[in-house]
Amino acid sequence: MIRIIIALIFIFNIAFAGGNKVIKHILPNGATILYKQTKGKGIISGVLFIKGGSIEDPEGKKGLTHILMRMLLKESKNHSGFEINKVFEDSGGGISSSTAEEFSTIEFSVKVEDFKKGMKVLKDILYNPTFPEDKLKQEIENTIAQIKAKKEEGFSYAFEKLREEVYKGSPYQYSPLGKIEDLKTITKKDLKNRLKQLLNGHRIVFSIVGDMPYEKAEKYIKNVLKDLDNKDYQFPKYSLEIKGEKTKEFKREGAQSTILVAYNAPRAKEKYYFAMKVLNAILGNGFTSRLFQQLREKRGLAYAVGTVYPTRINIGNLIAYISSAPQKTEDSLNGIREVFKSVKNGISKEEINIAKEKIIGHYLLDLQTREKQAYYIGWFETIGFGYKMYKDYINNIQKVSEKDILEAYKKYIPKGNIAVVIKP
Incomplete structure (x- = not known):
């Protein structure tokens, strides 16, 4: 027992290298910045949390948020999908997006010297996505293939059936991937409308950890968030009980x-x-x-x-x-x-x-x-x-x-x- 406790303390000290201090800054539009400075090899990582996941997908458009988050990385006004990924991958990191039931994310890592460039790309994909029709069609087809593949795997198939039984009558009964028949109806206009809903400061938590003082990173972070809408937002409420x-x-x-x-x-x-x-x-x-x-x-x-x-x-x-x-x-x-x-x-x-x-x-x-x-x-x-x-x-x-x-x-x-x- 003592050995385990000592090992855990050692890991704890490694995990929190650079200290525990987190700076929290709420912007006038409601967006929350969380920043923790570390000491290391010059890496900075961040996760942009967006309050709003698949449970907000409207009837007839299940899978909309998932498709939107995937499409944000496909092309923007000033960057192709290749260029978006290249900025982060050439810096030894990467960028990805995900959608869960209650929130969505964009995650990235870059070298400190490339942080300014990374934030410029992030802002462009948030405010200036182009949603090209060919890539939209491809992403819908890929998602439909994912849904079909899940049916071939025992645990995934069982989990989707359990989801339908436990959460019946609520949006939680649908996978974030959506429904095949709904995915086929998603349009560029649907993506633009959903993105407009999500680009609201009160939905945003931007969490960053890296080897850079906040004073140097602050202006780049604020530049990404400053144009967000300022509208009140509360998570939808649902309650179900198994009896x-x-x-x-x-x-x-x-x-x-x-x-x-x-x-x-x-x-x-x-x-x-x-x-x-x-x-x-x-x-x-x-x-x-x-x-x-x-x-x-x-x-x-x-x-x-x-x-x-x-x-x-x-x-x-x-x-x-x-x-x-x-x-x-x-x-x-x-x-x-x-x-x-x-x-x-x-x-x-x-x-x-x-x-x-x-x-x-x-x-x-x-x-x-x-x-x-x-x-x-x-x-x-x-x-x-x-x-x-x-x-x-x-x-x-x-x-x-x-x-x-x-x-x-x-x-x-x-x-x-x-x-x-x-x-x-």
Whole structure:
């Protein structure tokens, strides 16, 4: 135990090289700048968070935000797609975009000496995208191919079926990739209208970590953000709760069964969020977890088994998964539910300590890069915890007690679960 703690402290010191100080600056238009200076090899990384993901896609246009974020990097008034990528890649970094349910991002890394050039390109792709028709058609075709490919992979197919069951009646029931029939209707005009919605200062959190004083970087950052609209924005609110025990079975070709089971769980910022993080690790994180030990080691039911607990502003869920031989499908599903029920009988101190070590260790390893530091600083701010949580996260995990975990369990898990079973 002592060796592990010493190792974690060592990693902690590496992760926060350059100090913990984060400068927070809110511009008159509502845009938030978060800046952390580091010391190193002259790299600067940033993540532009945009509050607004796929759940805001209108009916008939599911996948619009995903297509928009992809198209922003394809061409702008002053730069071809090749030139956009070349500016960052020639500087030893890169640029990419992504869309989740609740927010979207543009992420980049460059050398310090190329930061000014990188910010000029970023501004151009935000305010002057051209959305060429040929590239739009190609991106839609690529996304449709992605959706079809997911149907061929057991876990992805099962997850999409679970999404439809758990989030039925809300925008969360759709993948950020969208719906095939909707993607085919997306036009250049749709992209322009959606971008206009997103270019609002109150939606923007720009998080940057790098080897450059803020005083030198500030004018370039502000130049990117200064033309944003100034309109009030609040995340849409949705609330769904699983009640009772339900199972839905689907057939697909394959050599194994895939089972996913969703339980209620806290949303971000709710009281038992950190306790559920620890419970998630106890139940399904790695070889020492209860699901692995009980269902794979002792009963030989699983090829793969574990849990995931996505952090959401709306609608929290803890999801267990297992892949097994078709003849073991029923035992595998029953096994997951039995292991979850076993928590009511108590949790050992050893389970709690191991779970915390895993969570903290993974988190600190993540933070060794500027890209990940920038991501976590901005992510915590975007989802409502505030940027300081990137430092306080470890302490919040360490503070979780057995009492907290059992209270979290009693509040959420017994209310019900929804299982999706994919069988050959």
